[in-house]
Amino acid sequence: MxxxxxxxxxxxxxxxxxxxxxxxxxxxxxxxxxxxxxxxxxxxxxxxxxxxxxxxxxxxxxxxxxxxxxxxxxxxxxxxxxxxxxxxxxxxxxxxxxxxxxxxxxxxxxxxxxxxxxxxxxxxxRGEPTASQWADLLSAEFHRGQWSLLRRLHSDEVLGNMFPVISHRAVRLRVDLFDGASRQVRVYEPDEGRYEVCGVPEATWVEVPSGDLIAYLRAALTEQ
Structure with a gap:
């Protein structure tokens, strides 16, 4: 000093x-x-x-x-x-x-x-920075490969209110913006229409049928 x-x-x-x-x-x-x-x-x-x-x-x-x-x-x-x-x-x-x-x-x-x-x-x-983060991810060319998944998640009335981050091509949704340890889940689309889901910090990925994806994520993020 x-x-x-x-x-x-x-x-x-x-x-x-x-x-x-x-x-x-x-x-x-x-x-x-x-x-x-x-x-x-x-x-x-x-x-x-x-x-x-x-x-x-x-x-x-x-x-x-x-x-x-x-x-x-x-x-x-x-x-x-x-x-x-x-x-x-x-x-x-x-x-x-x-x-x-x-x-x-x-x-x-x-x-x-x-x-x-x-x-x-x-x-x-105004619901930011959650809303702003969604807008940024959905318009970033760097994340074009995740746009389809992002749009599907964002269109859901529950999941669209979660805070999104993309890391290693997986979308991570977090319940509480202010709490880094709050309930969260990662979603990865290795091939079009095929989804794998992983809780955080658990490292086990589970394949989830496309038709069950939204309900599965809702349950993982909201059920006690």
């Missing part, structure tokens, strides 16, 4: 790092959080509305805040939204705590003016 960084973040340096500094601020009555160290100078805080990451800027004193929708071990890393930045560590802790506690978006925006939630909240209200 160089002298310039120490000069920008003397409170963070004195506390022994961002994790310790945020915990210290929380103990001083400015909220309660449980930050988890990341692989960079920033941290990640797990919440029910996506993981919140806090990364200190290098060029000026500024804590950048992002919401990360997690991926999982079987797909791409995930999705990120920039939702604001502040130079006030205590205010940052209060905002992250309120986010973690589920304070409504409009109340968050009113209380913490450094947060810019219009795009993020709007995406959720």
């Amino acid at each position: 160089d002298t310039h960084w120490k000069n920008l973040y003397p409170d963070v340096t004195a506390a022994g790092g961002l994790v310790s500094a945020m915990k210290k601020a929380a103990k001083l009555g400015r909220g309660e959080i449980w930050p988890e160290p990341s692989t960079s100078d920033g941290i990640i805080i797990a919440t029910a509305r996506g993981n919140v990451s806090v990364v200190p800027a290098a060029e000026e004193r500024l804590f950048r805040v992002r919401v990360h929708i997690p991926g999982c071990a079987w797909d791409i890393p995930g999705f990120n939204w920039e939702i604001g930045s502040t130079d006030d560590l205590g205010l940052l802790v209060e905002a992250v705590t309120a986010w973690r506690e589920g304070v409504p978006f409009d109340e968050l925006a009113a209380r913490f003016t450094f947060l810019k939630l219009d795009e993020f909240a709007g995406a959720l209200e």
Whole structure:
């Protein structure tokens, strides 16, 4: 950690790092959080509305805040939204705590003016990024080989609301966008009209007749 960084973040340096500094601020009555160290100078805080990451800027004193929708071990890393930045560590802790506690978006925006939630909240209200992800996959030339399967899945009123990802030519459907460990299933079409299905993380693929595919997937994703 160089002298310039120490000069920008003397409170963070004195506390022994961002994790310790945020915990210290929380103990001083400015909220309660449980930050988890990341692989960079920033941290990640797990919440029910996506993981919140806090990364200190290098060029000026500024804590950048992002919401990360997690991926999982079987797909791409995930999705990120920039939702604001502040130079006030205590205010940052209060905002992250309120986010973690589920304070409504409009109340968050009113209380913490450094947060810019219009795009993020709007995406959720419009059913995105799930809807956007479907649209992207169905229009990407790179995934032309999966278009037929994607259209069939998307046209179903239940499966079309699942979050889709393509990995190794298989379509993976996930129930809960915010939970990388939520119920999910992979579908592969090795030949036209022939389907293989595999639960996640189980590695056993089962061939499913075309006429049974939708019902099979619905059951795998929704039955308790």
